[in-house]
Amino acid sequence: MKRRNFIKKASLTGVGLTVGSSLINCADTPSEDKKVVAGFSAKETLPMVIATWHVIDATAKAMDVLQAGGNALDAVEQGCMVEEANEKGQSVGKGGLPDRDGNVTLDACIMDKHGNCGSVVYLQNIMHAVSVARKVMEDTPHVMLAGEGAKQFAVSKGFKAEDLLTDASKEAWKTWKVEAQYKPIINIENHDTIGMLAIDKNGDISGACTTSGLAYKMRGRVGDSPIIGSGLFVDNEIGGCVATGLGEEVVKTVGSFLVVELMRQGKTPQDACEEAISRIVNKPNSDYKNFQVGYIAVNKKGETGSYSIHQWFSMTKFQKGVNEQIQSDYFNKA
Template sequence: MNRRKFIQNTALSGLGLTVGASVLANEIPLTNSNTELNINNYPLVIATWDVKNATAKAWDVLQKGGSAMDAVEKGCNVEEEDPANSSVGYGGLPDREGKVTLDACIMDEKGNYGSVVFLHNIVNAISVARKVMEKTPHVLLAGKGAEEFALSQGFKSQNLLTENAKKAWEEWKVKSEYKPIINIENHDTIGMLTMDKNGNLSGGCTTSGLAFKMHGRVGDSPIIGSGLFVDNEIGAATATGLGEEVLKTVGSFLVVELMRQGKTPQQACEEAVHRIMKKQPDRKDFQVGYIAVNKKGEIGAYAIHPGFSYTVYQNGQNNNVIPKTYFS
């Protein structure tokens, strides 16, 4: 079952998910809380959703001596190039006009950042974002300008709308109203955080955004501090779910700042979700999930609804994990 169907079938069903001891153990305790780094906990890769192929690729890059940045890019490319993934890259579901538009960003251990929004016809949006970071004086390119830049850098133009995605769009046009569909089964960004053997952090986020969105809509994924934030002194965080809610709380930056104040990654992710829900405690028609890692190699994850999962590759083990949630 793909993760979109899994969310649709479970998130609002009222079925609780029990978090076992093995899941809780993913928040790895350290014997000395004052230790800045713990070499036993890294390298590591953590990503939103069940994306073992992506985390395996990133892990392989790290094992071969690649940087955390290289690992993020190559890991996310796996999902961007998979037509079975209907929320990222090639095969992503289109907007209400039937056009697939991509958003992505990437951030390294030095605080460098690159982003593309409303990108057409280029599969590897996160790789274009890296080129923006490394080859231009800017941090964000949009729309036609982003596409033209990508072509100038050797990326190939390609129709991103697959037959399956086109069919889903045509079915949506028949049965749905022309308004944003605010629920939790039609947006599942991949966000990835990596730490190399030296303890340096990088992160990336890539998505085709909210399915059947208004043409021109941009979510949180490519926006620094919302969909992704990396501070190599403290840690990193990334988000998935309804981008509008993440944007309004600058969620990933919030998670990192909470870790700066002394919270564990788990505590920080939980607090970020609680802040969203505090303003709308009775609203249950959307999903947001966070994952985070600190400089000690500790990890955390939390979401509003059951149905969210994350994949972590650490200590030679590539595991998909179901975290705790606000609604059980």
């Protein structure tokens, strides 16, 4: 067995779940999956796109790709690129809030219908981190590149190096420095990550996740967003999931992989998301009242789910000609 494939498969085994055939994910060439699920016509609900938070421009772009006959992988990449270029978002790509030293650092990953995946962590001065992640997946023998190496690779592939710290984000950072409190915020009204899942007209699923990470984080901090199985996981036979919120808590339960495995066991996307949140809040000494985590998921039928710890998390869904923001149900109703 090649070392690369061994590492991928061993990392999934460590989740502590009985995964069976799911170990083919993040492998190189799975078998062709069926396009029609028993009792279900794909024409009724496909293509479709879902994403974390209120990002209707991003889902609209992804749907444009799908309706033009494009595949799910192209759709999620181009959809995420919309938010990476949105300077007003201050949490993804250009204009993202910096770390405590004033550096904008980006994390992103992408995963296709075959389970192939690519990721970049601590990437600086390159706006479209999700596209660099795709290049890692397609043009290297690796899954993840980090820091200066990721930047050098991006430049070698023709990506433009530029300063991503906008005046607005710089001023916000200066204001934060007055007190310099390192404390996660429960809810960010816009969004702190964009995670996107798409199913194309053939019934194939892909996903992507991109972020500038926790605002004013410690230098070098990496969250869940670029980690396959935590911030994003896709199994083309079952469905996909993406996470948002405090990445450290998502990593501890390998959240997105957990949601997909729960769907494999027969749970609906909604029930799977709720169970994954319960794994976080029911931990001994969980401090869940002081941080937010949210999941969105889709299964092979095009059924969706979303759930979070606290109120105000939302999902954007584009399906059957309707592009809408849907407020998520949540755990902490006290």
